[in-house]
Amino acid sequence: MTVGGPILRLEQLTKYFGAFKALDALSLEIDEGEVFTLLGPSGCGKTTTLRIIAGLEQPDAGRIWLGDRPIVSVGDRINVPPHKRNMGMVFQSYAIWPHKTVFENVAYPLRVRRVGDAEVRRKVEWALGLVGLEGLAQRQGPQLSGGQQQRVALARALVYEPSVLLLDEPFSNLDAKLREQMRVQLKLLLKDIKITAVFVTHDQVEALSLSDRVAVMNQGHVEQLGAPRDLYERPATAFVRDFLGSTVLLRGYTGDGAPAGQVAIHLTDVPGVVLHAATDEPVPPAGREVLVAVRPEDVHVRAEANGGGPNALVGTLEALLFVGDHYECRVVLPGAQTVFLHAPRATRLREGDAVHLSVAPEAVSVWPA
Amino acid sequence: MASISLPLARRRWQLNGTTLGYTALLGLLALLVLYPVVMVVLSSFQTNRPGQAVTWSLDAWRVALSDPSMVQAVWNTILLMLAQHGLSLPIAVALAWVLARTDIPGAHWLEFGFWIAFFLPALPVTLGWILLLDPEYGLLNQAVAAIPFVGHPIFNIYSFWGIVWAHVAHSSIAVKVMLLTPAFRNLDAPLEEASRVTGASTLGTVWRIVVPVMAPVLLVVALLSAIHSMQAFEVEAILGPPFQFFIFSTKVYRLINQEPPLFAAATALSTSVLVLVVPLIFLQRWLTTRRSYTTVGGQFRAAKVRLGRGRALVFAGVLAAVLLTTAVPFTFLMLGTFMKLFGFFNLPAPWTTEHWGRVFGDPIFLTSVRNTLAIALGTAVVAVALFSLIAYVAVRTRYAARGTLDFISWLPSTLPGIILGLGLLWVFLGNPLLRPLYGTLAILIIATVISTMTLGVQIIKSHLVQFSLELEEAARIGGGSWWHVYRHVVLPLLTPVLLLVGAVSFISAARNVSTVALLATSGTRPLSLLQLDFMVEGRYEAAAVVGVIVVLLTTGIALVARVFGLRVAVRD
Numbered sequence: 001m002t003v004g005g006p007i008l009r010l011e012q013l014t015k016y017f018g019a020f021k022a023l024d025a026l027s028l029e030i031d032e033g034e035v036f037t038l039l040g041p042s043g044c045g046k047t048t049t050l051r052i053i054a055g056l057e058q059p060d061a062g063r064i065w066l067g068d069r070p071i072v073s074v075g076d077r078i079n080v081p082p083h084k085r086n087m088g089m090v091f092q093s094y095a096i097w098p099h100k101t102v103f104e105n106v107a108y109p110l111r112v113r114r115v116g117d118a119e120v121r122r123k124v125e126w127a128l129g130l131v132g133l134e135g136l137a138q139r140q141g142p143q144l145s146g147g148q149q150q151r152v153a154l155a156r157a158l159v160y161e162p163s164v165l166l167l168d169e170p171f172s173n174l175d176a177k178l179r180e181q182m183r184v185q186l187k188l189l190l191k192d193i194k195i196t197a198v199f200v201t202h203d204q205v206e207a208l209s210l211s212d213r214v215a216v217m218n219q220g221h222v223e224q225l226g227a228p229r230d231l232y233e234r235p236a237t238a239f240v241r242d243f244l245g246s247t248v249l250l251r252g253y254t255g256d257g258a259p260a261g262q263v264a265i266h267l268t269d270v271p272g273v274v275l276h277a278a279t280d281e282p283v284p285p286a287g288r289e290v291l292v293a294v295r296p297e298d299v300h301v302r303a304e305a306n307g308g309g310p311n312a313l314v315g316t317l318e319a320l321l322f323v324g325d326h327y328e329c330r331v332v333l334p335g336a337q338t339v340f341l342h343a344p345r346a347t348r349l350r351e352g353d354a355v356h357l358s359v360a361p362e363a364v365s366v367w368p369a
Numbered sequence: 370m371a372s373i374s375l376p377l378a379r380r381r382w383q384l385n386g387t388t389l390g391y392t393a394l395l396g397l398l399a400l401l402v403l404y405p406v407v408m409v410v411l412s413s414f415q416t417n418r419p420g421q422a423v424t425w426s427l428d429a430w431r432v433a434l435s436d437p438s439m440v441q442a443v444w445n446t447i448l449l450m451l452a453q454h455g456l457s458l459p460i461a462v463a464l465a466w467v468l469a470r471t472d473i474p475g476a477h478w479l480e481f482g483f484w485i486a487f488f489l490p491a492l493p494v495t496l497g498w499i500l501l502l503d504p505e506y507g508l509l510n511q512a513v514a515a516i517p518f519v520g521h522p523i524f525n526i527y528s529f530w531g532i533v534w535a536h537v538a539h540s541s542i543a544v545k546v547m548l549l550t551p552a553f554r555n556l557d558a559p560l561e562e563a564s565r566v567t568g569a570s571t572l573g574t575v576w577r578i579v580v581p582v583m584a585p586v587l588l589v590v591a592l593l594s595a596i597h598s599m600q601a602f603e604v605e606a607i608l609g610p611p612f613q614f615f616i617f618s619t620k621v622y623r624l625i626n627q628e629p630p631l632f633a634a635a636t637a638l639s640t641s642v643l644v645l646v647v648p649l650i651f652l653q654r655w656l657t658t659r660r661s662y663t664t665v666g667g668q669f670r671a672a673k674v675r676l677g678r679g680r681a682l683v684f685a686g687v688l689a690a691v692l693l694t695t696a697v698p699f700t701f702l703m704l705g706t707f708m709k710l711f712g713f714f715n716l717p718a719p720w721t722t723e724h725w726g727r728v729f730g731d732p733i734f735l736t737s738v739r740n741t742l743a744i745a746l747g748t749a750v751v752a753v754a755l756f757s758l759i760a761y762v763a764v765r766t767r768y769a770a771r772g773t774l775d776f777i778s779w780l781p782s783t784l785p786g787i788i789l790g791l792g793l794l795w796v797f798l799g800n801p802l803l804r805p806l807y808g809t810l811a812i813l814i815i816a817t818v819i820s821t822m823t824l825g826v827q828i829i830k831s832h833l834v835q836f837s838l839e840l841e842e843a844a845r846i847g848g849g850s851w852w853h854v855y856r857h858v859v860l861p862l863l864t865p866v867l868l869l870v871g872a873v874s875f876i877s878a879a880r881n882v883s884t885v886a887l888l889a890t891s892g893t894r895p896l897s898l899l900q901l902d903f904m905v906e907g908r909y910e911a912a913a914v915v916g917v918i919v920v921l922l923t924t925g926i927a928l929v930a931r932v933f934g935l936r937v938a939v940r941d
Contacts, residue, residue, distance in 0.1 A: 054562075054566050055565075055566070056562050056565070056566070058675065081565070081570070081571070082562070082565040082566045083565050083566070083567070083568045083569055083570055083573075085566075086568075087566060088566070088567070089562075089563065089566040089567075091559035091562065091563055092559070093557060093559050094559075095557065095559035095560045095562065095563035097560060097563075097564075097578060097581075097582060098582060099581045099582055099584070100581075108564070108567060108569075108577075109567035109568050112564075112567070112568045112569040112573060112577070113568055153563075156563070156567065157566075157567070160567070160568065166566075
C-alpha cells in the first residue's frame, strides 16, 4: 500500500456548542490514500470533526489545510464553503433525495458542475458499477432498501472523484448481517480506487477492521492514534483499553522474583496468586499498588490442570453461557472475586466444576492503580 | 382488543347508553354544519323568502347564470385568489426557509412577528393601509408624488392590486410562514447538506433540493390557503365597491341587504361557489392522507446555514416583512384615531383626541362592546365543551361513525363564512321552532362556534392522541362510569389544551365578520361589524378607534394564550 504525505492537516481545532466544548484544540494529520478513522463514544466530537472538515460546521478556533491550501483558518477569516472543497460525504441517514431517481441522485454533483450529458452518463455508470447497482438506475429513492441507499450515497459521493471521502457512521442504519457484508465491500472498494477516506464510527469492530489508522477520541481530544492492532494490544490510556474490547481488571501490588523483562504482581483479592506481566519499561519498586488488565479471550479456561507456576490459577465455574461461536463463563476466583472469560465452543466444562486458568505474560498489562 | 374481554353486561350498557350519546352528538353536529348547507342548496331552487310557503323554481339559477355581475363576482374571487397566493407563496417559502434553516439573528422573534400578524384582524389592518395608499391623501402616495419625475400618486388601494396587497401584507404571507417554518425545520438536514458537500451552492441547494423535496407540503399549504381565502369578505367589502368590484361574498351580502333582498339569487351564487370548493376539499383530503415523502431526521442537530456577509441584508428584509404585516398598519391605524380628518395630515392642526371621547360616549359602541364580549366568551365556553367531546369520541372511542363525526367537524374550515351565515339565516328564519332565536346573541354564538370548530377540534385531537390510553383504562377498570372518567380523568389532563382552545375560539369570535355579517341585528351587532358599518358610512376616525380596540382584544388575548403554548395551534 502506498501512502503519500498528509493531504489533510487539522490544527488546534476548537468548537463550542453553547457552553459545551465539543472539540478541544484537536490536531490531526491524515495521509493521502489512507483510511483514517475517528472512533469514540457519542459526544466525543468525532462527528463534529468530520462536519468541520466538510464545511458544515465552523470551528471557533483552528485551521485546516487541504494539501497546501488553507480551507479553514479562523484567525484569517478563511472558511471555504462546503461546495468549494471538493469532498465527498456519505451521511448516516444516506440523505438520498426522494424526488430523484438513483441515476439523478448520482448525477447531481456532475450536473451542478455543468458536465455534459454524455460524460454524465459515462461517469454515473462507472460509479453505479463500482457499488454494484447497475440495474437500479431508474428506481426512485424511497424504493430502495437500506443497503442499496448506502451504495447510492457512496456512488454519489465518488462520482466526481473528490479528493477526500468522508463517511459518517455509514453502517449504523443497516442490520448486523448486512453490516458485515458492506464492511468487506467498502474495504475492497476504498483500496481499489485508492481514495483518502475519513471515517467516523462508535463501533470498534468497524474501526479496527476498516482502517489503516485510528484516532480514538474522548471529550473533544485524541486519546491515542495508531494502527488498529497496536491500539488493541498496546492501549496507552485506560479509556482506550476499556473502549476497545472488554478487559478483566484485577487489583495487585508489585513484587520480586520475575524473570528479566517481566514484573511480578501479587493479586490483592486473590490470595497467593502471582501474575507475571511482560513490560518494556523499568520494573517498578516492590510494594506499589497497581491494576492488571487482561483481555478475556487471552485467558485459557480448561477443565484440567496445565503445569502450574506463575500465571495459573484455579477458580469455580459459576455460570456457562453459550452465545453461538463460543462460551462466556463467569468464574469465581479464590477470595470470591468473579470474572467474565471466554471458552472455546469445543470445551467440556460444566457449571460448578473447578476450572484452570492461565494467561501468557505478554497478554498481561500493568496500569497505575 | 380490550372490548372482547369485557363482560356481556358491560357491552349491552355501552350499546344502550354511550352509543346513544355519541349518536346524539353526531346528530347535533350534522344539524349545526350540514343543515345550513343543505338549506342553502335547496333554497336556491325556491323563490320564496325564508319561512314563507315553498315555491320551487329554477328562476334563481336562470338569473345567476345569465347575470354577468354574478359570473363576474365568482371570476373575481378566483382571480384574486390566484394573484394573492401566486405572490405570497414564493415570498413565504423564502421567509420560512430563512427562519428555519439559516443563522439569521432573532429568528425566534421574527417568527413571533408573523404569528402576531396572523392574529391581527383584517379590517383594522386594511384601515391602516388606506391611510398610506389612498389614491388622493395616502401618505405613501404623497411621498411618491414629491419625488421629481414621478410627480403624481402611483398607488391606489381601491383597485384589484390594492386588494391583493391588503391580503398579502396581512395574513396571506403570515399563515404560510407559520405553516411552512416548522415543516422546513423538520426537513432532514443531511438532504440539504449532501447537496452542498457535492458542489451545489446554498441558493442552488434551495432551488434544486429543498423546494422539490418540500413540493407536497407546499401544495397542501397552497390548497389550504386557497380554501382559506374563500373566507375573504371584509377587505373586499371596504375596498371593492368604490370601483364596482365584487367577489362572491360581498355580492351575496349586497343581494341580501338590498331592498327587496334577493334570497334565491344569493343562495344560487353560494351554491355555485360550494361546487367550486368541493374539488379543492377532496384534493386537500387526498394530499394530506397520502404519505408525503418528507423525511424527518434529527439524529444530529441540524447546523444552520451561514448567511455570511449577506446576513444583515437578509435580516433587514425579513424584519421589513414583519413590520409591513404588523407594526406599519397598526401604527397608522393608531395615528388615524387621533386625526381630525382621517388621512389629512396637512391640516393646520391635524391632531385631536375627540374621537376616542365620542366613541366611548356612544351607547351604540358600548352595546357593541357588550355584544362582542358576550359572543366571544359564550363561544369560548361552548367551544371547549363541544369540541372536547367531539375530539374525544373521534380519537378515543370505537364508535362506528366516529370517522363521519371527524369529517363533519372538519368541514366548517372549508365553508365560506358568508355561506354559513346565509345558511344559518335560512335555518333560523325558516324553522318556526328556531325563529324566536333570531335577533339574539345565541344565534351569533352558534355561528362563531361552527366557524372555529375545525381548528379547535384539531388542537384537542392532536393532544389527546399523546395521552396514554391506559390512564383512562385504569380509571375505568377501577369502576368509573364513562361520564365519571371523562370528567375526572380526561378533562383535567386536557386543561391546558382546553384553555388554549377557549382562547383561540374567543379570538376567532371577536374578530369574525363574514359569518356574523348576515346574522347580526342592530341590537346584537358586535364591534367587528360596527367598525365595518362605520367605514361604510365614511366615519373612518370612529372606525379606527373601534379597530384599535378589536386589535387589542384579539392580539392581547393571543399574547396571553401564548403562555399556554398557543404555538401548537398553528400546526393544523
